[in-house]
Amino acid sequence: MKHKIFYNKKLGLIIIISLLMVSIWISSLMIPIYGGSDSYTIEVKARRFAYEPDRIIVNQGDRITFKVTTLDITHGFYIDGYDVDLLVEPGKESVVTIVADKPGKFKIRCSVTCGYMHPFMVGELVVVENGINIVFVLSILIALLTALVSMYYVWKRW
């Protein structure tokens, strides 16, 4: 017996659009995005074993200058995928400017051994487009569609 859930095209379209809306809505549940203009400075404080702010959300295409200082000992400031690796020494300010041209989430890591929890000293740079984290939206959408297709195949098998 054919089941209407899996053989109704209109229903299928409604489901896919709903999934897309849900994905966008979920991804928009974020803390405020930096900026206001497309060029600005963010001050980051490194300390054992975290960065303040711990999550930096910016718009794609923004030109961001990071001014990084340390509250205790020497740390590193490495951003995945952005070719940034700063040495952050006590009493000094390390500065780097990037254009956030790649969307998605990029970890900020300490590149200088700073103590026992050094490998877990992580921050995040999230690059969004018009307030939407497109990578997250697509991931949710792919997961939901895959779930739907999996259900269809499992259902068909029985």
Place this chain on the structure above:
Amino acid sequence: MASSKFREFLSSLLTHKTKFDVLQIDFIRRITTHRAFQFSVIFPNLLIFWIIIVAGLFGGPVGNRNISVIFVWILWWFALISILVPFASRIWCTICPIPFFGEWIQRRSLVTKKNEKLYGLNKRWPRRLDNIWLQNMGFLLIATFTPLLVTRPVVTGIMLALLFVVATILMLIYAKRVFCRYVCPVGGFLGLFSMFSSLELRVNDRELCKKHITKECIRGGDNGYGCPWLVYPGTLERNNFCGLCLECIKGCPYNNISLNIRPFGSDILVKGERAIDEAWKSFIMFTLAGIYILVMQGPFIFFKDLARFFWVPPYGWGFTYVTNYVMYAGLVWITSLAIVPAIFFVFTALSKLLSGSKEISYKKLFIDYSYELIPLSLMAWIAFSVPLLLVNWSYIANVISDPLGWGWNLFGTAEIAWKPLFPEYIPYIQVVLLIIGLVYSIKFGFEISMENFRDKSLALKAFIPQLAFMILASIFFLWLFVG
């Protein structure tokens, strides 16, 4: 023609009919049935463990400059969870040296088969402990101290040394490998995740085993000891408690044991031995994957400060470092043992409600459905482990040249600079892994639903809340990876 054969192959994979016995390869059979096999794989590993313990106890205090932390918590962990368990079941137990001394004393032999009577008190393991609750608690205890374990070499060294001591003492008191089966904190999750593995040890012909009187596989024979894991291969249907010591292959006079490559997850649908202790293991592993990714790989200051033992937070909350850490321990224990199982119970109750069935109990549904989480949980753990290796690979090169963190440079790799491998692609790898887990979890979840409700529409209705739970959990993990 080719496409129909391919479809046939895919279909056979889905229907769990495809199996290939690697013991058909003469070379593998000859190696695995040789009495020196296990010793020859355990002994080199024992030497590595010895170096790791010595480095942990006497080496430098910085985790990423000491072989004990880097080899155990990055290299071993990645290999174990990402390669060994999914593809080779409990093959780690084949080479694990922790029961080495206990087994040596019991058998009074390292290689040759001697008398089946083991040395020691040979007591029977208490019946009320014939489950994996001890392993569940042991793993949670280790999880409580993970921030210390994975960063402080001395703690890793002490833990490994303690495991050797406990294993040896227990094997002197109780017969066979009770430590591995009931106590080893790693063994619990190895058993659970090996249900998903693509390798299994089974008998070829069960009828032959039924008729066979001497049963060398459990009683021991001229060539092999009786199963040290207290498992009877003749009725073996799941990987959970088979430590792949391969004694039964050596002992079986009919060559009736096979070592099959099979489709992933075949054991998840074996319903006879499902139990509440394994259900909780499933929740513990599922929850801890989320907590570890959140605390260790996430950016959140709040969680990182909780996980910092011997430290006072700067916020002036009035907490001491002890209360801080107690909060972390509480997060680990309460979330794993109570909050996630309670949420899952609500979804399971909804499943029962939607199905309208009064014959199946809440408990049975709760236990059965908990097994659907195994693929998703395993993939979340692999996703957690991928960055451990790709980001920290240079530390492995460093400690090979300077295992104790004493400034040596034995092979010229001690000064290789830290540089993560493809870090910007890690989130995408994690997303793909998670989605693979979700697909398998849906597949097995629906089959568990069918197995309980028989009727297809009823099974679908009951499965909808399960699907919702898995999708919500997946979105949480996706948020951790790319959100």
